[in-house]
Amino acid sequence: MLSFPDGLRLPTARVPLTTATFVSGVLPPVVCGFATAFLVLLSRTQPVRIVLWPITAILAFRAATSLDVSMGQPKYNFLNTQLQVSSRRTRINCYSVELILQQTMFFIAARTLEWTLQTKPFIRMARRSSKQNSVLDMFDLIFSVRGCGWDWSQGLYIPPETHPTSSxxxxxxxxxxxxxxxxxxxxxxxxxxxxxxxxxxxxxxxxxxxxxxxxxxxxxxxxxxxxxxxxxxxxxxxxxxxxxxxxxxxxxxxxxxxxxxxxxxxxxxxxxxxxxxxxxxxxxxxxxxxxxxxxxxxxxxxxxxxxxxxxxxxxxxxxxxxxxxxxxxxxxxxxxxxxxxxxxxxxxxxxxxxxxxxxxxxxxxxxxxxxxxxxxxxxxxxxxxxxxxxxxxxxxxxxxxxxxxxxxxxxxxxx
Known part of the structure; x- marks a missing residue:
């Protein structure tokens, strides 16, 4: 009889967020999300993405339903929203240490599904340098939820700048x-x-x-x-x-x-x-x-x-x-x-x-x-x-x- 590997088994109860549970629970779906973002920038990678997405979705669901971010304090239960689903998705830099806390499991599963169904590679149209860098493009794709500068953000409205940009x-x-x-x-x-x-x-x-x-x-x-x-x-x-x-x-x-x-x-x-x-x-x-x-x-x-x-x-x-x-x-x-x-x-x-x-x-x-x-x-x-x-x-x-x-x-x- 077939059974899921331990890493893909769905949880029966929430466990506190620690370094160990972060590595075993949060990190795997994040890594899968990065991998899918990189693949969608390359040609002829859809078969690999199709195989990868169910694993990503299961890992994301497992993380969203197994970790207790409130640390046992009911007053901070609202923090669980930041892990599972969050409307506070901002465009953050690839080096930010806040990435995993802000990136929601639902959002990972949802975006990677879209990237999986994409038949043609995404194209980054606006870049600070004329030299293409697939790794930097991957990071920009992940954190640019509005799609500023990408071919898939047609029709996006950008509000006028209100802060000085002289420096x-x-x-x-x-x-x-x-x-x-x-x-x-x-x-x-x-x-x-x-x-x-x-x-x-x-x-x-x-x-x-x-x-x-x-x-x-x-x-x-x-x-x-x-x-x-x-x-x-x-x-x-x-x-x-x-x-x-x-x-x-x-x-x-x-x-x-x-x-x-x-x-x-x-x-x-x-x-x-x-x-x-x-x-x-x-x-x-x-x-x-x-x-x-x-x-x-x-x-x-x-x-x-x-x-x-x-x-x-x-x-x-x-x-x-x-x-x-x-x-x-x-x-x-x-x-x-x-x-x-x-x-x-x-x-x-x-x-x-x-x-x-x-x-x-x-x-x-x-x-x-x-x-x-x-x-x-x-x-x-x-x-x-x-x-x-x-x-x-x-x-x-x-x-x-x-x-x-x-x-x-x-x-x-x-x-």
């Missing part, structure tokens, strides 16, 4: 200031969200953002404020991760500033859903969603299927993130609101074509985002996502004034 030092200094600003904002907003209900969704136990003791209009006003704060908290957190990663890569690894274009373009200024999702919000996972959802459903249902498919995959991806924290979380709480983003884009195109804009377009966009954002954020809140700690939880000087302000406002709503 690496000026660019890094400006980026550092921005990163610290967003770090502070993330901590402040996170404290505000927790202060609305520290015993329920502000704790690791989780709870709904909809307060049934309030009348409907005040209930949804309160939940909409919480959802909006969460959106800015996520934005600030992603900006912090990206910008603080830029600094050592530009100063120590001598990368050029144009290798680190901005990820966001003032999403609060969006005047259409299409503007928000295809231009102003980050595009780190754009390729993943198009490959797994947009492209297959577009073959069946045309453009409408492509739009809906991409958002459905996005919802499933975010559900996986929640399941790392709360395995009993319901999939529809992520799939429905993300799917409705696709429906909103279809309605938008049917009613206004490509002419959506101005203040009416802004109102439409924000109302639709807040409406379904309530459902999305409620799913996160029920999973206890907002109960996790941040770097600034105990050190931020404004924490207590923020808590008092939020409590005063909440008491006013309940008066």
């Amino acid at each position: 690496r030092l000026a660019f890094a200094a400006s980026t550092l200031v921005s990163g610290l600003k967003h770090l502070f904002l993330c901590g402040a907003i996170h404290s505000a969200v927790q202060s609305f209900s520290p015993e329920t969704f502000g704790s690791v136990d989780g709870g709904t953002i909809f307060d049934q003791s309030l009348p409907p209009h005040l209930r949804y006003l309160r939940s909409s404020i919480i959802a909006t704060l969460c959106a800015f908290c996520i934005y600030s957190g992603l900006q912090t991760c990206y910008e603080l990663t830029v600094i050592p890569c530009v100063l120590l690894l001598r990368q050029h500033p144009d290798q680190w274009p901005p990820s966001f373009d003032s999403p609060w200024r969006s005047t259409s859903l299409r503007d928000f999702w295809s231009r102003r919000w980050h595009q780190w996972l754009r390729r993943l969603f198009i490959f797994f959802g947009g492209r297959p459903l577009s073959l069946l249902f045309g453009r409408v299927g492509g739009v809906i498919g991409a958002f459905l995959v996005s919802g499933f991806f975010h559900h996986l993130a929640l399941s790392a924290i709360a395995p009993s979380s319901e999939m529809w709480r992520m799939v429905l609101p993300f799917g409705m983003m696709g429906v909103g884009m279809i309605i938008e195109r049917a009613v206004a074509g490509n002419q959506t804009g101005g203040w009416m377009g802004w109102i439409w966009t924000m109302c639709w985002m807040v409406l379904w954002g309530n459902v999305m954020v409620d799913g996160w809140a029920r999973a206890g996502m907002f109960g996790g700690s941040t770097i600034l939880d105990s050190t931020m000087p404004l924490r207590q004034p923020i808590e008092r302000l939020v409590r005063t406002f909440d008491e006013y709503l309940h008066a």
Whole structure:
């Protein structure tokens, strides 16, 4: 009777992350990912990639389900999300020691599947040197999740640069200031969200953002404020991760500033859903969603299927993130609101074509985002996502004034 080698056996329980489990659990799928990235740059390697992918997928699933990154502390359960699935994929340098912590197992399995099905080699079109180097191209392919400078990133929008590029030092200094600003904002907003209900969704136990003791209009006003704060908290957190990663890569690894274009373009200024999702919000996972959802459903249902498919995959991806924290979380709480983003884009195109804009377009966009954002954020809140700690939880000087302000406002709503 055939049996899996020990290294491919699926785990029955999580084990703590140690040096030994890192080497035996995390490193093998990462090595397979590197190998696949190198092979997809070469001609006539698809048969080898086809053989390699099932091994990569099993090893990635094994690592994602066997390691406990929380180290036995429930308050840090949210760290498991970084190993299993993470929407904080940034373009990091090949020499960064943070690679394995940031590279998710799901992302490895998903990207290597795309590389396995690729029939022609990928081509790096933009490079700092005219000399081709397959090893450097392999690293750039792995860490450039947006695909800047690659032939497979057709249609990618790159936001205009907001930092000075006259020198690496000026660019890094400006980026550092921005990163610290967003770090502070993330901590402040996170404290505000927790202060609305520290015993329920502000704790690791989780709870709904909809307060049934309030009348409907005040209930949804309160939940909409919480959802909006969460959106800015996520934005600030992603900006912090990206910008603080830029600094050592530009100063120590001598990368050029144009290798680190901005990820966001003032999403609060969006005047259409299409503007928000295809231009102003980050595009780190754009390729993943198009490959797994947009492209297959577009073959069946045309453009409408492509739009809906991409958002459905996005919802499933975010559900996986929640399941790392709360395995009993319901999939529809992520799939429905993300799917409705696709429906909103279809309605938008049917009613206004490509002419959506101005203040009416802004109102439409924000109302639709807040409406379904309530459902999305409620799913996160029920999973206890907002109960996790941040770097600034105990050190931020404004924490207590923020808590008092939020409590005063909440008491006013309940008066």
